[in-house]
Amino acid sequence: MTLGLYPGCSLKGSSREYAESVITVAKAFNINLEEIKDWNCCGATAAHNMNKELSLALPARILSLAEKQGLKEIVVPCAACYSRLTMTKYELAKDPELKAAVTDANGLEYTGSVNVLNIIQMLDKYITPNLDGRVIKPFDHRVACYYGCLLVRPHEILKFDREEDPQSMDVLMLKAGATPIDWAFKTECCGAGLSVSRTSSVGRLSGKIIGDAKDRGAEAVIVACPMCHSNLDMRRDAINSYLGEKIDIPVLYITQAIGLALDLDRKALGLQRHFVKVTV
């Protein structure tokens, strides 16, 4: 089976282990991920903070290219890109004038027909139904499933899971043999795009997340977003100095944790690339 893939910039750079684990897990279930040819950056936070039309035109170009390539459905593992692509589809569907302006700027046909899946939706649709008998090495740990902002909000547009105390990742991790814990910071913001320009805010916001996970006995934090991952993992020094203690709970992408449960090769899942050593 073939499914379209929009990797986005992070998965080609600082979060390449997310891409590696997504592709490795998909391959284990005979899913071929076909990358959208000549894709561009979705514009991320910078574009929607500075220029509305640009923030819609960039994702629209990606969706147009997918259409041109004949892809009916694409998976977008980065929660931030998923949010931008889904928001764009929503905005262009309800505003023909905006759609005309964006199509003109892009010079590409856009119908909005491509179905956009986030990573959890992709796993639920194509992997979980075939999971029976495949979990050879249950991920037998207490895990804090961290959803962050953009995977579940705004619900009016994304229509995925629920905004308060979402469950989709917890259910997946349960199937992978883990014990998801109840905790308070599932959907609090990690500091997102301020990682570089206001690292201290990220230390504080992400610090509260890691602190609560630790207080409730989590052995790993599970994420589905490269921004969340880099803030919780790469910014661990800032977090630990905010908390005034040394916390070494690792942060895993959901596809890495599932890959481990399937007993896939650790290196193929990119676990060696993390800042906080993955000991689980």
Next chain:
Amino acid sequence: MDYPPSVIMRMLQTGIPNLEDKVLRSFSIWVCLTCEMCFARCPMSIDIPKMMDFLREKSINEKKANPKAKEIVAFHKSFLDSIKYTGRLYEIGLFVDYKARTLKILDDLALAPKMMKRGKLNLIPEMIKDRSGIASIFRKSNKKNKN
């Protein structure tokens, strides 16, 4: 934040030009992370994050961005410049450009070698083929904007 989001909404509600000007010059609009939490919990369903996007764009276009937000704005500009020329984000280029804009040369210097060791930094930017297409998107969507 200098004004909480609820106060920003009240200030705009009054329609007093002086208060609108204060909002556009506020620091709050730049530290808003668009986390969507206020919108999710607002009993009146006010789309505050969307208004924040609008206010930021207006603040830049009217050259009213709060001086305390210098680094945040610089980061956004460096980010957009990076994708304008290559179509994709080039992380090393972004860092260098951001440092040049803010003169924060020493910040995060220790991060780069650690990222490099873990294969998290590309030395060469990924360039898309249709760079003129991207340039045209930037040109056309910048017509109304001066940034």
